[in-house]
Amino acid sequence: MASALFGIATGALNAARSGLQTTSHNISNANTAGYSRQGIVQSTNASLFTGAGFMGQGVNVSTVQRQYSGFLESQVQTSQTRLSRFETWHGQMAQIDDLLADPTAGLTPAMNDFFAGVQTLSQHPADTAARQSLVSSASALAARFQSLDNRFSRMLQDSNGRIGASVDAINGYTSQIAELNDRIRLASSNDLQPPNDLLDERDRLIRGLNGEIEASAVPQSDGSVNIFFGNGQPGVVGSKAFTLAATRDPANPETTTVGLQTAGGVVQFRAADVGGGNLAGLMAFRDVSLNQATNALGRIALGLAQTFNDQHAAGMDLTGALGGAFFNAAQPQVLSYSSNTGGATMAASIASLSALTDSDYRVAFDGTNYRITRMSDNSVQTFATLPQTLDGVTFSIAGAPAAGDSFLVQPTRNGAREFGVLISDLNRIAAASPVRSASARANIGSGVIGAPTVSLPPDSNLTQTVTLTFNAGGTFDVTGTGTGNPTGVAFTAGGAISYNGWTVRIDGTPQPGDSFTISLNSGGSGDNGNALQLGKVQTLKSLMGGSATLGDGYATLVSGVGNKTRELAAGAASQLMLVDNAVAARESLSGVNLDEEAANLLRYQQAYQAAGRVIQIADEMFSTILSIGA
């Protein structure tokens, strides 16, 4: 009888000691990330049947159990992967936001200074100082464009680097998870007891993996989990980890893409394959936001270069020649996929400035047709032949492409990078109008001729001398190269008269025999006619279908970046709330509460003391029996 007591008390002591041990394990891991609190599961020993019925035989510890819910854990993982995507994207976006934040360092002041320089030129067209100041402010503007573009390309390189680092981290996580799968399978094959701490460790790794990429864990019957990325690309199967590789994009050597390393090479991930996490945030930032911002800035630079050059070409410089190119206007960037097998070269040129978008285009040849995809919205147009003009860009091809060949066309990508001032000789600034009008001194009528306006692009016969001679009966004859020398042209006072690319108006009543000449503006260094037209480029609505000036284009870029940053910040904030809730729910079940553990300490301590007391009593009972014989 006493021996039965000893047995029961020893079992109780063991159970209380296990309780104390688990409690202290909980206390020591109160701050361990991903730790799930553990507890012992006690059960009664099989009772002994006696004549007096079933006699209890004490307690045993059947298992140590972690407080865990797979559902709550996956909630944390899913919300975490979304949060990471938002936070990373927002963090990157905030860099552009900050870049455009300073009102004195943005594009607007440099642009305004430049046009103030044009205004000064129109006030003092022959003045070297005014010309010098225009060239200086143009160079400052070019430097501003280039420095913004330079920051954008550094962000691109930074994103590429971070994508590589993220891929390394993912590979680290998957190989550790695969290894843990192995250990867990071995450990749980013993007596089917769960290796709680290993399971916690694996959950922690899966959570970390979800920070980098969306990864779903599918538990297997042997205790291992299989990991799938995004929409089902394998990450870990059993004890095998698949390796991701960051490689140069075959479409665009400037960017890094992510793919699954297989025996046959790297299988590229599409955006949907990544789904969430840091990696998705980086890729979305780089391929959507940064791309758009760079292209939008390029479009402004290109717009300025082209419209200013076009007007400059219709002016006359101090040497008497028509204006040359003032700014360097970049050509669209065309990249052939490295996987192309045909010998064709793609070329693209700007056909219409106002129709340009801030998107890139992919041209794919399927053997018969060319599919041109606008990458911002993935809209596709199919053409049987090239050249074709789409969104203000003319796509043309030389040579024979093979089926499956693709090209990436970036119409405005280099606009800001290659924006530069081509004028260095101050005499080559075309401030004057190339033609002037004059009335003959012998005129006796009251006809007054206005200054000619020049239409763009300048006509090849623009500066030919043209004479308008009036006849009796209110008509005039025209003589001069390029006019076709018409006679008897009807005259309306104040009406437009256009030949050779110029337009003049004659007011009043010319008399028969009166004549007017339009000729080269030789020696016209005091003329500011073209400078006035150049100044109008600032308010010319040349972008976005003729709805936006260059300044509007920049304002749209800034508000676009601002809105996106704001949207991402809001997205991240609401996602953070979901993560907080999911973590709180998980912690509510699995987290360690030290007060609770303190109470458990007391509980198991008392149980231990009570069991000790039982042994003491059993001992006393045994002594009582022994003292009977003494």
Added chain:
Amino acid sequence: MRISTALMYQTGSTAISRQQSELSRTQQQISTGRRMLAPSDDPVAASEALRVEQGRALTSQYLSAQGAARDRLSILEVRLGDAGDMYQSLRQLTVQAGNAALSNADRASLAREVRGLQNQLLAIANSSDGQGGYLFSGFNVDTQPFDRTPAGITYNGDQGQRLLEVAAGRQIAVTANGAQVFDRVRDGNGVFATRAGAVNTGTAVVSAGSVTDASLITRHDYQINFSVVAGVTTYDVLDLTAGTTLSTGNAYAAGDAIAFDGLSFKVDGAPANGDSLSVRPSQNSSVFDMVDALARALETPVITSADKAELQNSLGQAMTHLDRAIDTALDVRTGVGAALRELDGLGDMASADALQADARLGELRDLDLAEAISRLSLQSTALEAAQQAYLRTTGLTLFNFLN
């Protein structure tokens, strides 16, 4: 709900760091004075601010162009005034020269004065624009507009007129060229010019005349031929352009008006047989040539009565031509004055625009300091509260009571 100890600490510290970041943001706003630290703070206001800024820069450009226009027009106004003074002096000399009591020597000395005034006028016409160019040479600012050549003083500039954009869509002329001011003054009365024949031997003096019916004006060349037969003077009117004879044998009396085709002029004195007058449309002629002609007329000695008549005819022509020159200069000057007045109005408008743009920029970008400071104190109170709450909640643990 169970609360885990780690979560309790984390929640407390997250709350504190959130309060701190808000506080730091407000502090940053106050120290920079900017409401928007980045476009994302208010994307709509950020892009509006850029547009307002561009509008403000345009207004500055207009203000600067207005200043430049005012400078140029002021120089022009002064020079035109100077030219007007010269014309008035010439006019006085011409009146003086008409005095019948003057001797040939007196007139020769008047001629020297006239030549002196011509030189002064030439200096005005060749004056600088204050920026290294010539004021009156049109676009050819590097070319001296008027040169003395054997054929007289000729104009070498062009007919260019510089415009400046002084308000959105408003361009005003800020220069006048020499052709307009000096080289192309209509002679005669502005519509037609009368001349006595160069070889007249009589004493006919012809007036500048006037238009009586503008609708009948033909702009033809006419000739009036006088014939004196037995002491009776008659004249024929010929239309040289049409090759027709308008009338013949008209009786002539000194001081009569001769009128045809909507024009009329007076002839005085006694024309000799075979004397003629010509009438032709007014032509552009240079004021310098006119002054030359005046000087030459004064230098020509008067001996016969025919010489006297010729002098009177010349003085009469000079007088009408001077009046035309004065009118021309006055016209241009009136235009300049109107432009200057318009610039004053535009300047007021542009200044108002600039003020308004500055105010709007301030509203969009600048911080409401009072609001920000009260927000700062509210946020620091909240931070303090969060810190205290953290201390309180984390200080409570059962272990405090175990011993």
